[in-house]
Amino acid sequence: MGDDHPTTDTKLTTSKRRWAAEGKFLTGRVSRPDAERLPPGQHLVKDWPVLDLGQQPAISIETWRLEVRGLVETTLDLTWTAFQALEQSTKLSDIHCVTTWSRYDNKWKGVSTRDLLDLAMPKAEADYVMLTSYDGYTTNLPLSDFAAEDAILATAWEGRPLTRDHGGPMRLVVPHLYFWKSAKWLRRIDLAPADKAGFWEKNGYHMLGDPWREQRYSAD
Numbered sequence: 001m002g003d004d005h006p007t008t009d010t011k012l013t014t015s016k017r018r019w020a021a022e023g024k025f026l027t028g029r030v031s032r033p034d035a036e037r038l039p040p041g042q043h044l045v046k047d048w049p050v051l052d053l054g055q056q057p058a059i060s061i062e063t064w065r066l067e068v069r070g071l072v073e074t075t076l077d078l079t080w081t082a083f084q085a086l087e088q089s090t091k092l093s094d095i096h097c098v099t100t101w102s103r104y105d106n107k108w109k110g111v112s113t114r115d116l117l118d119l120a121m122p123k124a125e126a127d128y129v130m131l132t133s134y135d136g137y138t139t140n141l142p143l144s145d146f147a148a149e150d151a152i153l154a155t156a157w158e159g160r161p162l163t164r165d166h167g168g169p170m171r172l173v174v175p176h177l178y179f180w181k182s183a184k185w186l187r188r189i190d191l192a193p194a195d196k197a198g199f200w201e202k203n204g205y206h207m208l209g210d211p212w213r214e215q216r217y218s219a220d
């Protein structure tokens, strides 16, 4: 852990890099979330596809930790028991994956990112977040997006514990951004003064990733 390199170069990694280079799935259309629930270039699915770098870490509840570090008043290093003792919330939200599938009405349970941040207390200079997961995956986003009202550190989906393939025991869900920002098997949250590219962001994907502005790829 500690570097941002991919764990494996899977077929998906290779094709997604190519899509970024070719601008695949860009429709050139723009819509607003309140006007149109389904973002441009997306189609609805009923099932829930699994997408990751191909390594699905097995994390025992005994060794699981969540760290919050960087520009915070209080550094956190939470055990599973401590995390479960935090206020539990439920959120209903849609998923929008950059590979063009969307899935409506997912019911999540867990700790809202706002409740976690209330505990850590971000310093005034903290503007960005870098997420690091147990499989070595990293992704970045602005602190204000991480702290969105419906963003949640989810441990359950549809009333059942989150399965390992979908990021269990805990994953982030930031529904208003493309799903690659929603780190599965989340291990560490670093608050920083500046934006730094995570794994897909270094591979041609957008630093923010707003589906309604179709921010799939970086400009260059």
Ligand SMILES: Nc1nc2c(c(=O)[nH]1)N[C@H]1C(S)=C(S)[C@@H](COP(=O)(O)O)O[C@H]1N2
Pocket: 048, 049, 050, 051, 052, 053, 054, 097, 098, 133, 134, 135, 137, 165, 166, 167, 179, 180, 181, 182, 183, 184, 185, 186
């Ligand atoms: N740790 C980790 N989180 C990750 C990924 C990953 O490879 N590793 N892939 C991202 C991508 S590209 C997507 S689309 C979603 C897929 O989540 P799902 O498999 O639950 O549908 O997880 C995101 N979070």
Ligand SMILES: [Mo]
Pocket: 051, 097, 098, 099, 179, 180
């Ligand atoms: Mo994705």
